[in-house]
Amino acid sequence: MKGNFNIKKIDELESSDNESVDEKNELTESEFEDYIRKSGSAGSFMVFRSDDNKESELGMDEV
Amino acid sequence: MSDIVDFSITENTFSKILASKKQSGLNDKSWDEWFNFILKDTKSLNQKQLLEQTANNFYEESFEDWVRNFAINLPKIWEDYSARDLVLDESKIPSSAIVIGRGPSLKKFNHLEMLSESNYDGAIICSDGILIDVLEAGITPDKFSNFYVVTIDPVEKIKMYYDHELIKKYGSKINGIFSTITYPEVVKTAREHNVKIHWLHTLFDYFESKKSFNRVSGLMVRAVNHQHGLPGIQTGGNVGTAAWFLGWQILKCKNICLIGINHGWEDDDPWDLIVSHGFDAKSQNIERDSEIGKKLFPRILNPDFNTYCIMDPIFQYYSNALKEFISRSPDWVNTINATQGGSIFGKNIQPMQFTDFLEKFSSS
Numbered sequence: 296m297k298g299n300f301n302i303k304k305i306d307e308l309e310s311s312d313n314e315s316v317d318e319k320n321e322l323t324e325s326e327f328e329d330y331i332r333k334s335g336s337a338g339s340f341m342v343f344r345s346d347d348n349k350e351s352e353l354g355m356d357e358v
Numbered sequence: 359m360s361d362i363v364d365f366s367i368t369e370n371t372f373s374k375i376l377a378s379k380k381q382s383g384l385n386d387k388s389w390d391e392w393f394n395f396i397l398k399d400t401k402s403l404n405q406k407q408l409l410e411q412t413a414n415n416f417y418e419e420s421f422e423d424w425v426r427n428f429a430i431n432l433p434k435i436w437e438d439y440s441a442r443d444l445v446l447d448e449s450k451i452p453s454s455a456i457v458i459g460r461g462p463s464l465k466k467f468n469h470l471e472m473l474s475e476s477n478y479d480g481a482i483i484c485s486d487g488i489l490i491d492v493l494e495a496g497i498t499p500d501k502f503s504n505f506y507v508v509t510i511d512p513v514e515k516i517k518m519y520y521d522h523e524l525i526k527k528y529g530s531k532i533n534g535i536f537s538t539i540t541y542p543e544v545v546k547t548a549r550e551h552n553v554k555i556h557w558l559h560t561l562f563d564y565f566e567s568k569k570s571f572n573r574v575s576g577l578m579v580r581a582v583n584h585q586h587g588l589p590g591i592q593t594g595g596n597v598g599t600a601a602w603f604l605g606w607q608i609l610k611c612k613n614i615c616l617i618g619i620n621h622g623w624e625d626d627d628p629w630d631l632i633v634s635h636g637f638d639a640k641s642q643n644i645e646r647d648s649e650i651g652k653k654l655f656p657r658i659l660n661p662d663f664n665t666y667c668i669m670d671p672i673f674q675y676y677s678n679a680l681k682e683f684i685s686r687s688p689d690w691v692n693t694i695n696a697t698q699g700g701s702i703f704g705k706n707i708q709p710m711q712f713t714d715f716l717e718k719f720s721s722s
């Protein structure tokens with residue numbers, strides 16, 4: 296099966312501005328850490344993760 | 359670059375792309391919109407993992423408190439019920455449950471009053487922080503017999519949620535579900551008001567090693583009673599998400615309705631409230647219009663209700679997790695978001711006005 300992308304040209308300046316806004320709005324690890332530390336909320340929440348047993352992330356019948 | 363880029367794919371691959379576009383809810387949108395959607399999703403996934411990792415790094419600071427809480431609770435855990443004992447016979451399982459958080463939409467849309475005046479006949483699952491308001495609104499176990507409250511936070515301040523005359527009045531008809539690492543005074547207060555105590559483990563380190571706290575505490579619980587241990591629940595970091603899991607994992611309800619689960623703030627909420635995560639956290643000197651203020655507290659659109667909300671970093675963390683787990687829930691689970699706003703939307707989440715939900719799931 297063959298297809299094609301029809302590329303619409305976007306003003307380069309506009310495109311560049313959008314990217315910079317996105318990157319600027321990305322919350323970084325250090326900013327998040329700083330907020331959590333100053334908020335005094337440290338340690339009161341956690342998400343349980345397991346790379347080897349993803350199903351268990353939804354809960355376990357018997358622990 | 360040429361205006362047209364040719365590419366070849368197999369029919370099988372194209373079928374998968376079509377299915378994925380349909381599944382993402384963008385079947386009637388342009389290809390450009392869909393590509394942007396999946397590319398943005400990839401980006402937020404990375405950020406999500408980053409936030410989780412950071413938050414989880416803090417748990418070591420609280421680890422000793424959690425062990426202490428568990429040690430003090432253990433003799434009572436041996437005597438009390440398991441959350442598994444709440445599982446009903448199949449014929450008695452309600453067709454739906456309402457999970458009640460304490461988000462600003464509750465007051466904005468008078469959801470508690472609407473529920474109180476309804477003939478809803480499913481289960482009521484309160485997050486602990488809203489229990490007193492729920493009872494004050496007339497949503498009591500006398501009227502709604504399948505009545506539950508959930509506590510997972512291992513901190514002392516939760517005690518105030520159980521220290522009230524209305525808890526004393528209705529406690530004996532309230533099923534309480536508590537994490538084994540709940541602050542002991544919290545459980546003591548609930549017990550004094552005759553709340554029926556049921557225990558479960560909150561999962562956080564089970565697969566780290568055989569010596570993980572989840573495994574060791576599990577073995578200790580089995581040593582005297584609870585031969586099959588206790589259920590282990592994913593909390594998603596907060597009681598609202600834990601209550602959603604309880605609704606289908608433990609109570610086996612097929613339709614789980616969310617109200618007050620905003621995981622975000624309203625535009626007209628005071629900045630002091632937002633910046634302190636509802637006064638739960640210490641207020642920080644962050645200006646709303648500053649660069650860092652806009653980063654930490656983005657304003658986002660909920661396309662399901664066409665409403666905006668303001669996220670704080672903790673809500674970003676909670677919201678990411680809940681949306682992911684809903685998207686991964688089994689086919690038989692139908693999650694209905696009747697919060698009518700907030701940040702919970704996406705795959706497997708059915709938006710609905712709360713009046714419509716009550717009409718559909720109330721007895722005539």
